[in-house]
Amino acid sequence: MDGLLEALLLWIGDHTTYQTHDIPHPIVLQLSPEELTREYYSGVAHLMPEDGVDDRLNALYATTDGPHGTIYVIEARAVEGADAFDTPEENPLFREILLHELVHHVQHLTGAADDWACLAMGETEAYRLGGTYLRQLRVTDPLPNRNFWGAIYARC
Numbered sequence: 001m002d003g004l005l006e007a008l009l010l011w012i013g014d015h016t017t018y019q020t021h022d023i024p025h026p027i028v029l030q031l032s033p034e035e036l037t038r039e040y041y042s043g044v045a046h047l048m049p050e051d052g053v054d055d056r057l058n059a060l061y062a063t064t065d066g067p068h069g070t071i072y073v074i075e076a077r078a079v080e081g082a083d084a085f086d087t088p089e090e091n092p093l094f095r096e097i098l099l100h101e102l103v104h105h106v107q108h109l110t111g112a113a114d115d116w117a118c119l120a121m122g123e124t125e126a127y128r129l130g131g132t133y134l135r136q137l138r139v140t141d142p143l144p145n146r147n148f149w150g151a152i153y154a155r156c
Contacts, residue, residue, distance in 0.1 A: 001028055004089060008099045009106070015129060018106050026105050027066040028098070030075040036060070039072050058097045061104040069108060071101040080142065092139045099133055100126045118156035126150070 005025045013020035031039060033053045040057055041048040048054070059073040074097065076088030085091050103126040107113045113122055127143075127150030134141045143149060 001089070004095070004098070005102070008095065008102050011099070011133065012103060012106055012129065015132060016106075016125075018110050018112070020106055023106055023109055024068040026061070026069040026071050026102075028071045028073060031072055032075055033057070033078060036072060036074055059101045061101045061108075063108050069105050071098065071105065073098055073101065092134060092137045093142060096130045096133050096139075100130045103129055120156055121154050123153040124150040127153070 002025060005028065009020040009023055009025075012018060033055070036057050036059075037048060037052060037054045040054065040060055057074070059071060062070045062072065073094075076082055076091060076094040079088065079091055079094040079097065081093055082088035082091050088094060104113075104119075104122055107122045107125070113119060116122070127146050131141055131143075131146045
């Protein structure tokens with residue numbers, strides 16, 4: 001996983017003004033859809049879907065979990081198309097999900113997020129970069145209305 005994190009951080013550095021060479025890696029925990037849902041709804045369990053799975057969730061970045069933050073991400077084998085690769089982590093769709101959360105990690109550690117009204121303001125950039133990443137790999141984006149969602153989720 002360290003090699004993948006390093007490659008994605010370098011990609012972010014190459015496509016933004018962020019200096020990512022010395023960014024410490026976050027902890028990355030791959031979770032089942034049920035585990036990811038529980039993590040997301042911890043503290044507000046009464047809002048959790050009755051079946052225990054929120055299909056809208058792919059990953060979460062927690063700035064205060066671990067020494068440099070933690071990314072809770074859907075397990076690679078649960079991402080569409082995973083079975084087409086030797087290892088599920090090779091799936092560009094999984095990598096884009098991880099890249100999205102790494103953008104938040106970089107935003108946090110570089111201080112870019114320090115003056116934002118809320119952390120959601122980083123969503124526009126994370127969604128845009130994810131789309132760029134998939135286009136460069138010539139992979140069909142499963143989120144064709146990415147700019148819309150980036151703007152919606154960026155509201156405070």
